[in-house]
Amino acid sequence: MEHYTMNLTLKVWRQKNRQEKGHFETYDMKDILSEMSFLEMFDVLNERLILENKEPVVFDQDCREGICGACSMYIDGRAHGPWQKNTVCQLHMRAYKDGDTIVVEPWRSAAFPIIKDLMVDRKAFDRIIEAGGFISVNTGNAVDANSTPVDRAKSEEAFDSATCIGCGACVAACPNSSAVLFVGAKISQLALLPQGDPERKARVINMVDQMDKEGFGNCGNIYNCEAECPKGISVENIARMNREYLGAFSSSEMQTRPNPAKHNGV
Amino acid sequence: MTWKQLLTSSLGKKYLMGATGFFLIIYLIVHASVNALIFYDDNGATFNVVAHFMLHNYFIRFLEIGLFAVFILHIVQGLMLWKQNTSARKINYYRQNFPREIKWYSRYMGWLGTFILLFLVLHLYNFWAGTKHELYFKGPSNDLYKEMKKVFTSPLLFTLYMLGLVSLLFHLLQGFQSAFQTFGINNRRWIPIVRRIGIFYSIIICIVFALMPIAFMAGWLQ
Structure with missing residues (x-):
């Protein structure tokens, strides 16, 4: 060059x-x-x-x-x-x-x-993860490898979502300052895998709830987040979050628990 | 999780926008189809029969209340989201550029919606207020076909209607596929089809509507 x-x-x-x-x-x-x-x-x-x-x-x-x-x-x-x-x-x-x-x-x-100057406080992202971006695993004997079968295509898709580095470019680039691409990716990487399945409903409700509390804007489906994401995270992750949220709302167990956080094992 | 929790969450508000948007998309098909009866070249006889039926049928008038409710929900929720989204960034960028694949109209849904709202006020004044005056206050009988001719041959109103339709076109181009994304229907198999149907729908609806003022203005319809 x-x-x-x-x-x-x-x-x-x-x-x-x-x-x-x-x-x-x-x-x-x-x-x-x-x-x-x-x-x-x-x-x-x-x-x-x-x-x-x-x-x-x-x-x-x-x-x-x-x-x-x-x-x-x-x-x-x-x-x-x-x-x-x-x-x-x-x-x-x-x-x-x-x-x-x-x-x-x-x-x-x-x-x-x-x-200060060009440095911003991105702890809002940490608090969203704390609200549900994890799986609860009790300590004890290590389970056999491969005891939980994972579909190859799904694991690839989950990995694509997991490449999100949480830099916040999606929020910065969004004309509405919305964080849905980040939250969608963090929900997807777990929702796609069997390990994430048991807590999926409480997770999406709690993480979306925390996102709203942090004062991000609402998604306008403009997709500048996807265009500016350094990892090319797809807006399909947002669609998946939208499905997960509606699914969680419609499920019977979430109707009986007004505050799913108490059930979350944290 | 309660209904209140759902509908006050950021995603819930979007579901509401999407659901009311879907309803309005279907309504526009009905509206355009009924109005297209003016093209039956019988000086509006067929059109006026259907218009009379729509005005005096209780079921249609009941649906009209629902239509107004949906319109108001869509408008109020849209304006509230717009305000909330603007305040989510206190200081604007000195410079903000968008890559070419970002459609300009997707960023101006609030403005486009406001133009459509202004157009709607004019539109209701032109065609809706008179029929209600006839119905409830025993006003003069309305010949809607003649009304249309009067409105659409005025150069000022013709221009305003065309501008309203341009706003509607771009609002629909973004709104149609956006509603699908909001309800989670977005993956590599379906979204290209949804996008194409959305573009086709938006253009056809706006062309059918635009042909009405054009037909009167050009003298194709007398």
Whole structure:
């Protein structure tokens, strides 16, 4: 691949904390290498800011391998930047050319309050998982492997749902700030497998209930979540959640238990 | 889980939008079919007979109450969802771009619905208020065919009706397949078929409706 250097203008959202109003600050970036990742360019910026005795830009990052779901930047109006099925850490500067201006914003959603600059609080996702995104397994003797038969096609489908890294790009990209793709994927990965079956009804009710409490918007079937998801999670997961929820509502045991959380083993 | 829990949850609200939307989709087929009787080139004689039947039949008038209820539910719920979705993002993006596969009209269902609502007010004033005046206040007898001719030969009303239909077209294009997704009917086997039927339905319905003002305006119908 052709090697080149470029000069760029960065417009970055700076915000001291949750309460204070944020603003854009403009930085001139000189001699950025085409091989750098987008986050490495931010490292260069931050080193410079530290040397100038200024506050570095705070952003989330962890593995820098595209699998942890920590990085979260809204770049030029797209979650995780211009490339499809990609995370910010895997976005490379060869996507840009000399003289470009790049606008970088945090995920914007009332349910993801800004901690500082480009870092947002995504604990709402953790609380949704705590509400039911697990299976209850009692400790004791380990059961034989393969004692529970799993259909090959279903296990593949469950795996596709389980590739969700919980980064929140779906919420960030959704014009309504809806979290249904995330919740749909987390419900699907368990609903598709026999191990997830016993608790499936209480699970979908509790997780949807928690999602609503967190203040996410409602799904408008626009499907920008699927288009922007770094793992390409399909909106079929949302449809499955819709079916599961209606099924749980219609089932006799959920009619007799107004609060299924008490039954959930947690 | 109670009914209240279901209908106040985010998914429950969507079921309500989808269910009322389905009902309105079916209603539009009836509406378009009955109105298409004007094309029987008999100066509206057939059409007026059916219109008279619709107006004086108790069963139809009972259904009309249900239709109004469904319309109001769909409108009120839609406006509430719109408000809730807007407030779920307190600060808007400075820049937000959408990939090409995202249909622009899917993001403007609230606006399209509002245009249709405004159109509906005009439409009820033009064609519904008069018939009710006749029925309940012993007003003058309505010749709906003549009314149609009067309305559709006015350039202003003609334009407003066409704009209303354009809004309806895009609202249906998104709404039809959206209702299926809401009720969980979305997988690789069914969704391509649902999408095609949705596009076919939306276009046919809007063309049939559009032909009515056009026919009067162009003088095909006298």
